Amino acid sequence: xxxxxxxxxxxxxxxxxxxxxxxxxxxxxxxxxxxxxxxxxxxxxxxxxxxxxxxxxxxxxxxxxxxxxxxxxxxxxxx
Amino acid sequence: xxxxxxxxxxxxxxxxxxxxxxxxxxxxxxxxxxxxxxxxxxxxxxxxxxxxxxxxxxxxxxxxxxxxxxxxxxxxxxxxxxxxxxxxxxxxxxxxxxxxxxxxxxxxxxxxxxxxxxxxxxxxxxxxxxxxxxxxxxxxxxxxxxxxxxxxxxxxxxxxxxxxxxxxxxxxxxxxxxxxxxxxxxxxxxxxxxxxxxxxxxxxxxxxxxxxxxxxxxxxxxxxxxxxxxxxxxxxxxxxxxxxxxxxxxxxxxxxxxxxxxxxxxxxxxxxxxxxxxxxxxxxxxxxxxxxxxxxxxxxxxxxxxxxxxxxxxxxxxxxxxxxxxxxxxxxxxxxxxxxxxxxxxxxxxxxxxxxxxxxxxxxxxxxxxxxxxxxxxxxxxxxxxxxxxxxxxxxxxxxxxxxxxxxxxxxxxxxxxxxxxxxxxxxxxxxxxxxxxxxxxxxxxxxxxxxxxxxxxxxxxxxxxxxxxxxxxxxxxxxxxxxxxxxxxxxxxxxxxxxxxxxxxxxxxxxxxxxxxxxxxxxxxxxxxxxxxxxxxxxxxxxxxxxxxxxxxxxxxxxxxxxxxxxxxxxxxxxxxxxxxxxxxxxxxxxxxxxxxxxxxxxxxxxxx
Ligand code: SF4
Numbered sequence: 001x002x003x004x005x006x007x008x009x010x011x012x013x014x015x016x017x018x019x020x021x022x023x024x025x026x027x028x029x030x031x032x033x034x035x036x037x038x039x040x041x042x043x044x045x046x047x048x049x050x051x052x053x054x055x056x057x058x059x060x061x062x063x064x065x066x067x068x069x070x071x072x073x074x075x076x077x078x079x
Numbered sequence: 080x081x082x083x084x085x086x087x088x089x090x091x092x093x094x095x096x097x098x099x100x101x102x103x104x105x106x107x108x109x110x111x112x113x114x115x116x117x118x119x120x121x122x123x124x125x126x127x128x129x130x131x132x133x134x135x136x137x138x139x140x141x142x143x144x145x146x147x148x149x150x151x152x153x154x155x156x157x158x159x160x161x162x163x164x165x166x167x168x169x170x171x172x173x174x175x176x177x178x179x180x181x182x183x184x185x186x187x188x189x190x191x192x193x194x195x196x197x198x199x200x201x202x203x204x205x206x207x208x209x210x211x212x213x214x215x216x217x218x219x220x221x222x223x224x225x226x227x228x229x230x231x232x233x234x235x236x237x238x239x240x241x242x243x244x245x246x247x248x249x250x251x252x253x254x255x256x257x258x259x260x261x262x263x264x265x266x267x268x269x270x271x272x273x274x275x276x277x278x279x280x281x282x283x284x285x286x287x288x289x290x291x292x293x294x295x296x297x298x299x300x301x302x303x304x305x306x307x308x309x310x311x312x313x314x315x316x317x318x319x320x321x322x323x324x325x326x327x328x329x330x331x332x333x334x335x336x337x338x339x340x341x342x343x344x345x346x347x348x349x350x351x352x353x354x355x356x357x358x359x360x361x362x363x364x365x366x367x368x369x370x371x372x373x374x375x376x377x378x379x380x381x382x383x384x385x386x387x388x389x390x391x392x393x394x395x396x397x398x399x400x401x402x403x404x405x406x407x408x409x410x411x412x413x414x415x416x417x418x419x420x421x422x423x424x425x426x427x428x429x430x431x432x433x434x435x436x437x438x439x440x441x442x443x444x445x446x447x448x449x450x451x452x453x454x455x456x457x458x459x460x461x462x463x464x465x466x467x468x469x470x471x472x473x474x475x476x477x478x479x480x481x482x483x484x485x486x487x488x489x490x491x492x493x494x495x496x497x498x499x500x501x502x503x504x505x506x507x508x509x510x511x512x513x514x515x516x517x518x519x520x521x522x523x524x525x526x527x528x529x530x531x532x533x534x535x536x537x538x539x540x541x542x543x544x545x546x547x548x549x550x551x552x553x554x555x556x557x558x559x560x561x562x563x564x565x566x567x568x569x570x571x572x573x574x575x576x577x578x579x580x581x582x583x584x585x586x587x588x589x590x591x592x593x594x595x596x597x598x599x600x601x602x603x604x605x606x607x608x609x610x611x612x613x614x615x616x617x618x619x620x621x622x623x624x625x626x627x628x629x630x631x632x633x634x635x636x637x638x639x640x641x642x643x644x645x646x647x648x649x650x651x652x653x654x655x656x657x658x659x660x661x662x663x664x665x666x667x668x669x670x671x672x673x674x675x676x677x678x679x680x681x682x683x684x685x686x687x688x689x
C-alpha cells in the first residue's frame with residue numbers, strides 16, 4: 001500500500017532526493033506501523049521528535065492504512 | 080541589593096520634570112521585576128478606569144533582575160500600560176539591545192506620566208536625563224528616527240521609538256527598538272503617541288552588581304553550552320527562526336487561514352521557512368547575548384517588493400500571510416518591513432485586514448467604502464491597507480481601530496476573531512484546546528505569550544500533550560500563565576528560558592531560572608517561591624482588569640471558535656470546549672465560580688483586598 005512520510009524543517013535532510021516539499025511516497029507492506037514507517041529515516045525516535053499520523057497524536061504502534069501521512073518534526077526548538 | 084538597581088526614573092511629560100526614586104527591597108522581591116514591578120506601580124498609582132489615550136494613563140518601561148546580567152538572553156524589557164485596543168491591561172515584551180542599554184543607565188524602570196505639549200524624546204545617559212524636542216523626527220518612520228537620534232546623541236546609544244502608526248494613534252501601533260524589535264501588542268505605541276513621546280534613547284555603563292558573579296557566570300556558560308549543543312544538532316530556531324512553524328501548524332490543522340475560516344493553507348509551501356531561507360535570507364541575527372539567535376535578516380533584492388529588513392517570523396506569516404490568504408512571499412516580506420517601519424503589530428494588522436477581506440467577500444463592506452477590491456489572497460491590496468492604517472487615511476481609519484471595532488461598525492462583530500478585542504495569534508484553538516482556554520482568560524486579551532501551552536500541545540516542548548483534548552488543560556494553562564509571568568518579570572527571553580531554565584517535566588519547574596535570579600539578586604527564591612510571586616503578579620493583573628471594567632464575563636471566545644467547527648484538517652469538526660475547562664480553571668486559580676479572585680486567595684498572596 002502507498003503511504004506518505006513528511007519531514008519538517010531540519011528533518012528534511014533525512015529524506016531521499018526525490019522528496020518534494022518534505023514529502024515522500026512509500027510502498028509499504030500491510031501491517032506497517034507508524035513506528036515502522038518513521039524508523040526508516042535517520043531522525044531521533046525519542047522525545048526529541050514529535051511524530052503524528054494525519055496530524056493526530058497516536059500510539060507509535062498504530063497500523064497504517066492506504067493514503068496515511070506520517071509527519072515528524074524536531075521538538076528541540078519550540079515556537 | 081544586587082541584580083536590581085532599585086531605582087526608578089519618573090518622567091512627568093506635562094511639565095518635563097524628571098525625578099528619581101528608590102524601590103522598597105520587599106516590593107522588589109515580592110514582585111520580581113519587569114512585568115511584576117510594573118503592575119504593582121500601575122495598580123497603586125493609576126485609576127484603572129482612565130481613558131487609555133488620555134494624559135492620565137501611565138506608561139511603564141520595566142527591565143528585570145536578569146536584564147543586563149551575563150544570563151543568556153537577559154536582554155528583555157516589558158512595556159506596561161492600559162491598552163487602548165482592549166481597554167484592559169497591556170504588557171508587551173521585547174529584546175534586542177535597547178533593554179540592556181536602558182538598565183545600564185542605572186534605572187530598572189522608567190515611568191511616564193502626563194502628556195507633553197509638543198513632541199519630545201527622552202535622552203538618558205546615567206545621570207544626564209533630558210526631555211528634548213522631537214519635532215524634527217515627528218512624522219518619520221522607525222528607521223529614520225532611530226538613525227537621526229543616534230546621530231545626534233551617540234552611536235553608543237540605543238533607541239526605542241514609535242513610527243507613524245503610534246503618532247496617529249492607530250490601535251495596533253507598536254513600540255519598536257533597535258529598528259526591528261517590537262513591544263508589539265495591545266496598542267502600546269498609540270499610548271506613547273498620545274503622550275507626544277516619540278522616542279527613548281538610552282546609554283550608560285551601570286551594569287547591576289551581582290550577588291554571586293562567579294556562580295552566575297558559571298551557570299550562564301553552562302546554559303549557553305546547552306543551547307549550543309542543540310544548535311549543533313540542528314535547532315530549527317537557529318536555522319529558520321520561527322518561520323518553520325507554518326508547516327507544523329498546517330500539519331496539525333491549526334494554521335489560521337482566511338480569518339480562521341480554515342485551519343490549513345494550500346499555499347503553505349510558498350511561504351514557509353525553506354522558501355524564506357532559499358530566497359531571501361541573508362543571515363540570522365541575535366538579540367544581545369543570545370546563543371540561539373532566532374532573528375532573520377532578509378532582503379528582497381529587486382521587483383515591486385524590493386527592500387531589506389528583519390522577518391518575517393511565524394506570527395507575521397500566520398496573520399499577514401495565511402490569515403489574509405496571501406501566498407506571495409516577497410509581498411509578505413515587504414508587508415513585514417512596512418509594519419516595522421510604521422511601527423505596527425503584525426498580528427493585529429494582519430488579522431484586521433483578514434476580517435475586512437472576509438466582510439468584503441460577504442458583501443458587508445463595499446468596494447466604494449474600501450476604495451478598492453479586497454479579496455483574500457490579494458497581496459497588493461493587503462500592502463495598500465497597511466499604509467492606510469498607519470496614516471488612518473480613508474478606510475484605514477476604520478482599520479486602525481482593530482478588527483473588533485471594524486466588524487462591529489459594519490454590523491458583524493461575530494466575525495472578529497478576538498478576545499477582549501485583541502486578535503488571536505497563530506494557533507487555532509479549535510485544534511489546540513488549551514490555547515482556547517488561554518485566549519479566553521489571558522490578562523491582555525488573546526495572546527500566546529500569556530502562557531503558551533502550544534509548547535506542549537504543538538511543539539512537544541518539553542513533553543507532548545494531545546492538543547485536541549481538554550483533560551488536564553486548566554492545570555496546564557494556569558501553570559504556564561504563572562511561568563510566563565515569571566519569565567516576563569525576570570528579563571529573560573521565553574524562547575530560551577522555557578527550554579533551558581525550567582525542568583523538562585510536563586509541569587515545568589523554574590529550577591535554573593530561580594538559581595539565576597538568586598545569583599543575580601541574592602533574594603534566595605526557591606523555584607516554588609518564584610512561581611508564587613508570579614502568581615501574585617498574575618492575580619494583581621486580574622484585579623486591574625476587573626477594575627478597568629473588563630469583567631470575568633469577557634473570559635470567553637468569539638462565535639467562530641465556539642460554534643463554527645473547523646471545516647478541514649486533523650481538527651475537522653472541532654470547536655473549543657471552553658465550558659469543559661473554565662470552571663475547573665477558576666477553581667484551580669482560587670477564584671469564585673464567576674471568575675473573581677476570592678478574599679482567601681488575595682490574603683494568601685498578600686495582595687490588597689481592594
Ligand atoms: S531567542 Fe530570538 S528573540 Fe529570544 S533573545 Fe534570542 S534572538 Fe532574541
